[in-house]
Amino acid sequence: MKHxxxxxxxxxxxxxxxxxxxxxxxGGQIISWRRCLTNIEEGTNAVLKRLFSVMDExxxxxxxxxxxxxxxxxxxxxxxxxxxxxxTMSPNLPGFAGIKLRDIVASRFGVKTHLIxxxxxxxxxxxxxxxxxxxxxxxxxxxxxSTGIGGGIIAGGRLYLGADGxxxxxxxxxxxxxxxxxKCGKSGCLEALASGxxxxxxxxxxxKGGGKSSILRLAGGKIEAVTAATVALAAREGDTxxxxxxxxxAHYLGVGLANIVDIFNPELIVIGGGLAKMGNMLLxxxxxxxxxxxxxxxxxxxxxxxxxxVNNAGILGAAAYAFNQTQKEAGG
Amino acid sequence: MKHxxxxxxxxxxxxxxxxxxxxxxxGGQIISWRRCLTNIEEGTNAVLKRLFSVMDExxxxxxxxxxxxxxxxxxxxxxxxxxxxxxTMSPNLPGFAGIKLRDIVASRFGVKTHLIxxxxxxxxxxxxxxxxxxxxxxxxxxxxxSTGIGGGIIAGGRLYLGADGxxxxxxxxxxxxxxxxxKCGKSGCLEALASGxxxxxxxxxxxKGGGKSSILRLAGGKIEAVTAATVALAAREGDTxxxxxxxxxAHYLGVGLANIVDIFNPELIVIGGGLAKMGNMLLxxxxxxxxxxxxxxxxxxxxxxxxxxVNNAGILGAAAYAFNQTQKEAGG
Numbered sequence: 001m002k003h004x005x006x007x008x009x010x011x012x013x014x015x016x017x018x019x020x021x022x023x024x025x026x027g028g029q030i031i032s033w034r035r036c037l038t039n040i041e042e043g044t045n046a047v048l049k050r051l052f053s054v055m056d057e058x059x060x061x062x063x064x065x066x067x068x069x070x071x072x073x074x075x076x077x078x079x080x081x082x083x084x085x086x087x088t089m090s091p092n093l094p095g096f097a098g099i100k101l102r103d104i105v106a107s108r109f110g111v112k113t114h115l116i117x118x119x120x121x122x123x124x125x126x127x128x129x130x131x132x133x134x135x136x137x138x139x140x141x142x143x144x145x146s147t148g149i150g151g152g153i154i155a156g157g158r159l160y161l162g163a164d165g166x167x168x169x170x171x172x173x174x175x176x177x178x179x180x181x182x183k184c185g186k187s188g189c190l191e192a193l194a195s196g197x198x199x200x201x202x203x204x205x206x207x208k209g210g211g212k213s214s215i216l217r218l219a220g221g222k223i224e225a226v227t228a229a230t231v232a233l234a235a236r237e238g239d240t241x242x243x244x245x246x247x248x249x250a251h252y253l254g255v256g257l258a259n260i261v262d263i264f265n266p267e268l269i270v271i272g273g274g275l276a277k278m279g280n281m282l283l284x285x286x287x288x289x290x291x292x293x294x295x296x297x298x299x300x301x302x303x304x305x306x307x308x309x310v311n312n313a314g315i316l317g318a319a320a321y322a323f324n325q326t327q328k329e330a331g332g
Numbered sequence: 333m334k335h336x337x338x339x340x341x342x343x344x345x346x347x348x349x350x351x352x353x354x355x356x357x358x359g360g361q362i363i364s365w366r367r368c369l370t371n372i373e374e375g376t377n378a379v380l381k382r383l384f385s386v387m388d389e390x391x392x393x394x395x396x397x398x399x400x401x402x403x404x405x406x407x408x409x410x411x412x413x414x415x416x417x418x419x420t421m422s423p424n425l426p427g428f429a430g431i432k433l434r435d436i437v438a439s440r441f442g443v444k445t446h447l448i449x450x451x452x453x454x455x456x457x458x459x460x461x462x463x464x465x466x467x468x469x470x471x472x473x474x475x476x477x478s479t480g481i482g483g484g485i486i487a488g489g490r491l492y493l494g495a496d497g498x499x500x501x502x503x504x505x506x507x508x509x510x511x512x513x514x515k516c517g518k519s520g521c522l523e524a525l526a527s528g529x530x531x532x533x534x535x536x537x538x539x540k541g542g543g544k545s546s547i548l549r550l551a552g553g554k555i556e557a558v559t560a561a562t563v564a565l566a567a568r569e570g571d572t573x574x575x576x577x578x579x580x581x582a583h584y585l586g587v588g589l590a591n592i593v594d595i596f597n598p599e600l601i602v603i604g605g606g607l608a609k610m611g612n613m614l615l616x617x618x619x620x621x622x623x624x625x626x627x628x629x630x631x632x633x634x635x636x637x638x639x640x641x642v643n644n645a646g647i648l649g650a651a652a653y654a655f656n657q658t659q660k661e662a663g664g
Contacts, residue, residue, distance in 0.1 A: 079627050088629045139494050151595075155487045162471050162597025163633045169594040172627070176509040176520075177587045186590070186625050188508075255509045258518070262501040263483075263595075265494025293518050295411050295504070297420045301495045 007070040008062065009322040010111075012055055013118055013314035014047075014076045016040060016092025016147070020311055021054045023062040024319035026070070028129045032061035035311065044095035052108055070326050072113040073318035074105055075121035077150070082165025085115045091183050092148065114322055118314050119144050120168055122272060122307075123152025124159050125317030130308035131270045139266040142307070143170060145253065145282075146273030147228075148183075149191040152317075153264070159321065171195065175255050193252035194286075196228035196275055202245045203231045213241035232278050243281070250282045254289030261294035261302050272307030279306070339402040340394070341654040342443075344387055345450055345646035346379075346408045348372060348424025348479070352643055353386045355394040356651035358402070360461045364393035367643065376427035384440055402658050404445040405650035406437055407453035409482070414497025417447045423515050424480065446654055450646050451476050452500055454604060454639075455484025456491050457649030462640035463602040471598040474639070475502060477585065477614075478605030479560075480515075481523040484649075485596070491653065503527065507587050525584035526618075528560035528607055534577045535563045545573035564610050575613070582614045586621030593626035593634050604639030611638070 006026030013020040019038055023031040034054045038047055059066065078090025078097070085102025087093065106113035123142035126132055132140050132154075140154040149171030153160040161167050171191035172184050179188025180198070192198055203215050203226045215234040219225040234242035260269060276283055287304040294302070307313060338358030345352040351370055355363040366386045370379055391398065410422025410429070417434025419425065438445035455474035458464055464472050464486075472486040481503030485492040493499050503523035504516050511520025512530070524530055535547050535558045547566040551557040566574035592601060608615055619636040626634070639645060 079629055081629055089627070139499075155492050156490060158488060160487050162630065163599045164597055164629050166627065166629055167471075167595065167597035169627060169630075172594050173505075173591045174587050175506050177507050177511075177525075177584060179509075184627070193509075252509060255506050259505045262504045263499065265496055265499035267495045295421070295498065295501060295516070297411055297413055297496050297498055298494065298501075 006323060006326070007068060008064065009070050009073060009319040010055060010059060010066075010109075011073040011075065011315040011318040011322065012051065013121070013318065014038070014051060014074060014093070015118060016077055016090075019051055019054055020315055021058045022312070022315045022319075023058050023064060024316060026323060028316055028320070030312065030316075032058040034058050034061075038093075040093060040095065044099070047093075047095070048104070055109070066109040066111045069111050071322035072105060072109060072111050073121070073322040074101060074113065074115050075118040075314040075318040076101065076115060077118050079166045079169070080115055080117045082115065082161060085113075087115070088166075112326075114318070114325060116318055116321055117150070117152070117166065117168065119150030120152040120159060120161060121315075121317035121321060122309075122313035123154055123168070123270075123317065124320050125309060125313035125315070126270045126272070126307055127154045127317075128320050129316050130313055131305050132268055133308075135268065137267045139264060140268045140270060141170070141260050141264055141266050142270045142272065142313075143260075144273035144307075145195065145271060145275040147196040149195045149273075155264075170256070170260065173256060173259060175252060175259065190252065190256040194249045194256065199228040199231050199245055199249050199275075200226055202248070203242070206241060206245070211241050214239045215242055228275060232281070235281055246278065246281050247285065250285040251289065253282065253286035254293065257286055257290030257304060258293035261290060261298045265298040266302055269302060269304045270307050271304065272309070272313060276306050338655060338658070339400060340396065341402050341405060341651040342387060342391060342398075342441075343405040343407065343647040343650040343654065344383065345453070345650065346370070346383060346406060346425070347450060348409055348422075351383055351386055352647055353390045354644070354647045354651075355390050355396060356648060358655060360648055360652070362644065362648075364390040366390050366393075370425075372425060372427065376431070379425075379427070380436070387441070398441040398443045401443050403654035404437060404441060404443050405453070405654040406433060406445065406447050407450040407646040407650040408433065408447060409450050411498045411501070412447055412449045414447065414493060417445075419447070420498075444658075446650070446657060448650055448653055449482070449484070449498065449500065451482030452484040452491060452493060453647075453649035453653060454641075454645035455486055455500070455602075455649065456652050457641060457645035457647070458602045458604070458639055459486045459649075460652050461648050462645055463637050464600055465640075467600065469599045471596060472600045472602060473502070473592050473596055473598050474602045474604065474645075475592075476605035476639075477527065477603060477607040479528040481527045481605075487596075502588070502592065505588065505591060507584060507591065522584065522588040526581045526588065531560040531563050531577055531581050531607075532558055534580070535574070538573060538577070543573050546571045547574055560607060564613070567613055578610065578613050579617065582617040583621065585614065585618035586625065589618055589622030589636060590625035593622060593630045597630040598634055601634060601636045602639050603636065604641070604645060608638050
């Protein structure tokens with residue numbers, strides 16, 4: 001990301017929970033920044049309106065008109081058809097499925113717009129400016145372990161997008177065939193075993209089965225209010241049922257990481273997302289198990305680290321993507 | 333592979349069962365060709381001797397001296413450290429683990445030599461000259477379903493090798509955590525569920541358990557003589573136990589293929605190896621299941637086809653790798 005003399009880009013990360021927007025300079029510096037809740041329950045049109053207004057706000061704060069932008073990049077959760085600029089499906093943004101989001105944004109601002117999967121954008125952000133910055137890394141796999149599990153791939157120093165732009169769905173790699181049903185319709189996906197919703201599901205099932213645990217008290221006595229965060233809190237307090245649930249998730253995360261090591265032989269795996277914060281309980285045992293299970297050579301080579309960015313990997317990576325595309329089109 | 337005016341390459345594919353060697357011209361034409369058995373039970377030195385003599389033979393037949401070669405490429409089964417030119421481990425060629433095979437070959441012939449994983453080489457062979465030739469393909473995953481399962485990856489039009497050169501171990505992607513033990517030490521690898529040895533293992537276990545089947549008769553009454561080929565033959569004769577074993581393998585192969593589709597979003601998956609011949613019994617149901625299980629967009633995009641080459645994908649791909657490296661070093 002060495003585009004210091006370049007016009008800035010406007011990038012926005014549209015997720016199921018929150019929207020982050022920023023104007024980003026050619027060197028990766030954040031010129032203006034805003035975050036708001038997505039509130040999908042208000043409907044797709046209301047979300048689009050909020051998306052536009054937060055984009056207007058960061059433009060205004062940066063004192064820029066759309067004509068002064070190198071481009072716009074929208075990072076979005078879901079299966080993206082990059083050729084068509086369409087979100088083909090998105091469990092966390094169901095109302096956006098089938099909508100030509102790229103063209104809608106492009107015509108609202110009159111600026112060349114790119115639509116990219118949020119985890120692919122985050123992979124690029126961590127590659128250029130985050131966990132991989134300053135390291136000799138050509139091959140990186142980014143995994144966001146959050147409510148769901150998303151992935152992005154850097155292969156040979158370039159973002160790997162596949163035929164349509166929707167490569168990297170590592171969360172939906174089946175690691176336990178005939179295992180628990182995933183939201184995607186398959187059974188035994190990594191996401192169905194090691195994500196936030198999987199941890200919450202396990203806790204609810206065990207509590208409903210009469211399991212003794214402080215999880216219920218921490219959730220205000222309501223089983224339906226249990227989240228992965230409640231389970232993590234209970235585990236930290238020493239609750240053995242909660243610790244068992246997280247140990248199981250760590251076991252399966254380790255299986256998934258070992259698969260990534262053996263398939264990609266990467267120098268670096270970067271783990272972002274809310275669950276990555278459970279370092280000693282989740283990430284450390286998963287990392288240890290993965291390095292042990294993988295083949296010797298790639299297992300010794302790989303470093304498995306936490307993401308550098310909490311909120312900004314997506315917008316920084318999306319901006320980098322826009323800069324790269326602008327340069328490509330200019331024949332650079 | 334457009335190197336018609338280039339010197340030819342000598343390439344050799346060293347597997348656990350057989351050795352194939354050829355002199356290959358810059359356009360991919362095979363100038364001379366030999367095949368022999370590996371006979372690993374005779375020891376590593378005897379295998380090396382046989383390797384050298386078969387290489388001498390194809391050189392002689394092509395009326396070439398080593399000095400007239402663009403380079404030598406050795407495709408070898410196992411986990412290859414390409415930087416060091418060493419086979420770090422190889423279940424099918426255990427005696428070669430730790431041997432500096434690249435340097436040994438280079439000093440025997442006095443020619444620049446490359447060592448590459450056999451399935452990665454085969455991916456390149458199918459990409460340039462086989463199943464992908466003449467098609468608009470940038471992203472291809474090659475899978476050899478044989479005694480074991482190997483893999484090779486073409487990403488964005490280039491061979492993807494990872495940090496050390498050992499990427500692509502798709503056969504050792506765990507798809508059924510806590511499933512049957514694999515030869516690699518992990519449990520529930522694709523190879524432990526859908527390879528030739530897995531099919532033979534299932535048949536032997538069922539027969540030992542008293543299962544009624546024509547497999548035993550076809551194996552000459554000896555359970556230990558049962559192979560995947562025996563099971564395939566029995567299934568073709570209508571034996572229900574054999575058909576069930578192959579249907580199970582197809583189910584798991586489908587799970588693995590769907591993972592490949594969702595992770596790589598490739599235009600093409602190419603399946604080689606002996607078991608690919610069981611088209612209607614193994615490959616067709618696996619392909620159908622994979623396209624159904626994968627996400628809609630990548631599932632519609634991908635074509636899953638049989639490899640074009642039976643014996644020569646490895647030697648052609650290895651030669652292509654040697655040509656590409658020669659060109660790179662010449663700054664081309």
